[in-house]
Amino acid sequence: MSKRPLVVIAGLPNVGKSTLFNKLIGRRKAIVHRLAGMTRDSVREKVIHEERIFDLADTGGFFEEEGEMILLTREKAMDVAREAQLALLVLDGRREVLPLERELYRLLKKIGIPILVVVNKTENVPPEKIDSFLTEKNPFNEEALAVSAEHSEGLYELLDTIVEKVTSLKRLPHRT
Numbered sequence: 001m002s003k004r005p006l007v008v009i010a011g012l013p014n015v016g017k018s019t020l021f022n023k024l025i026g027r028r029k030a031i032v033h034r035l036a037g038m039t040r041d042s043v044r045e046k047v048i049h050e051e052r053i054f055d056l057a058d059t060g061g062f063f064e065e066e067g068e069m070i071l072l073t074r075e076k077a078m079d080v081a082r083e084a085q086l087a088l089l090v091l092d093g094r095r096e097v098l099p100l101e102r103e104l105y106r107l108l109k110k111i112g113i114p115i116l117v118v119v120n121k122t123e124n125v126p127p128e129k130i131d132s133f134l135t136e137k138n139p140f141n142e143e144a145l146a147v148s149a150e151h152s153e154g155l156y157e158l159l160d161t162i163v164e165k166v167t168s169l170k171r172l173p174h175r176t
Contacts, residue, residue, distance in 0.1 A: 004046065005054045005166045008081045010108065011090035012101060013061030016120040020090060020149035021045075021058035024159065042080045049159040054166060057084070062104050078107065085166050087113045088158075093122040093130060093146060097139050105140050114165060117144035118158065123151050 009017045025045040043058045059077035081087055087108050091101060108115050117140055122130050130146045138144050145161060147154035 005086075006044075006057060006080075006084040007047075007054055007086045007088060007162055007166065008042075008057045008059060008077075008084040008113075009088045009090060010059055010077060010081060010104060011061060012092075012098065012104070015061070015090045015092045016149045017061065017090050018058050020088075020118065020120060020147070021056060023149050023152055023155055024056055042076060047159075049163055052163045054162070062100055078111070081108060081113055082111055084113055086162060087115045088118045088162075089115050089140070089142075090118045090120050093119040093125050093133070102139065115140070115142050116161060116165060117142050119144055119146045120149055122146045123148040123153065 009021055011017050021043065024047055042060070044055050047054055047056045057080045059080055062077070089101070089105060089108065091097060105115065117138065119130065119133060134144045134146060143161070145154060145158055147158055149155070
């Protein structure tokens, strides 16, 4: 049996990666906490959308600080990204893009993985600010979508876009 395509969620701590993961898989599997750094190992789960199936991986956040655990978490996240067919680079829509996010973007590009920018936590952000980020102020020149994982906004569009971008997704077999 062939392996399912993998989509990896990457980003800094507390941008909502684990909340997004849990919402997309339809249940709580990844730890969600206000304290940064709760996710250290990647967590994977199968996702089915529009009769297409893929694996989704939540990874630990990229910290600015150094330290053995932080470097190990970062390397584990990059190992998962190397296996993936698509990376979701999750940003916090309430603030500007940080230099470390630009560095993470460069690392993902160096791997050669396609990237979809997911601007999360947009529920209380003025629409014009989000619109400008998605168009002329997008520093990555990649397709970007606005979501609010916590409020389940924009998730179907995100899933549709994932299915569109990962062309190797398998259809579920039809039962007779």
